[in-house]
Amino acid sequence: MKIGELAKATDTQVETIRYYERIGLLSAPGRSAANYRIYDPSHRSRLSFIRHSRQLGFTIDDIRSLLDLADHPERDCAEADNITTRHLRQVEAKISHLTRLRDELVRVSGRCRGGLSSDCQVIETLADHGHCTAKHE
Amino acid sequence: MKIGELAKATDTQVETIRYYERIGLLSAPGRSAANYRIYDPSHRSRLSFIRHSRQLGFTIDDIRSLLDLADHPERDCAEADNITTRHLRQVEAKISHLTRLRDELVRVSGRCRGGLSSDCQVIETLADHGHCTAKHE
DNA sequence: GCTTGACCCTGTAGCAGCTACAGGGTGCAT
């Protein structure tokens, strides 16, 4: 299949596929006489794997390791679990950070009573960190 | 004060301060005879405002608008509230996205029973989107 | 008076993960 078909089949942008090839995540396929990339089903499943992993938020580097494991069936599966668990911890950390952020934003935006920006409590709060309940970084 | 002192006072990196000046977020201060940047208290409070807003996750563009409002006390405060509310919605969307991600990751990593990567359910799941409970983008 | 070290300067390149051109070639239908 040509790159556009692969793109449609995997819900990926054409440019993204070429990008994955450039960084060595997806192996270079054969070429047609007109120098068009021609992909086979193995490319398709590999790209699906990559896209799925990206949707789950894995980094490109993580995906490299995961693909490597998938290519070596004799290796220990624990490695895959390590990557997943580490990633899960990071996602959880992000959630808790954003939750604190959200609480602070609710507090800040609740202060707006309309009127002139000279009296704006939102702007006031941003100017003076002392108005905050919690520390946030 | 010199840039290093301002950096310490506002818990900002020196390079970040120069970056803010370069992108026009922080106005260029005067210079000493040796061409050193010399800041006054107004720069300090402006930078505090910026840093505080960044900690709350506002984009540089949002901060530009917020600073603009702070500079024009006769303008309507509603604009500041709009920016804050919009940002709050985005944070909430991010939280719910990450929460769905987390649930899926818990499900995926729970499948690992150790053993060879050829039997790895983690890798299996990544390869086949059909294993997922929910759709995730 | 000379060196050492901490600070300051400019300018540029890098990070992640794409995305968006510009400027060109190919293939098929009308």
Place this chain on the structure above:
DNA sequence: ATGCACCCTGTAGCTGCTACAGGGTCAAGC
């Protein structure tokens, strides 16, 4: 023959910094 959709390469841009390289300045200590 011409139009259009697709393909190619190469490079620059996005966000918000961060990290150099390669140089100047200044005060303290010997």
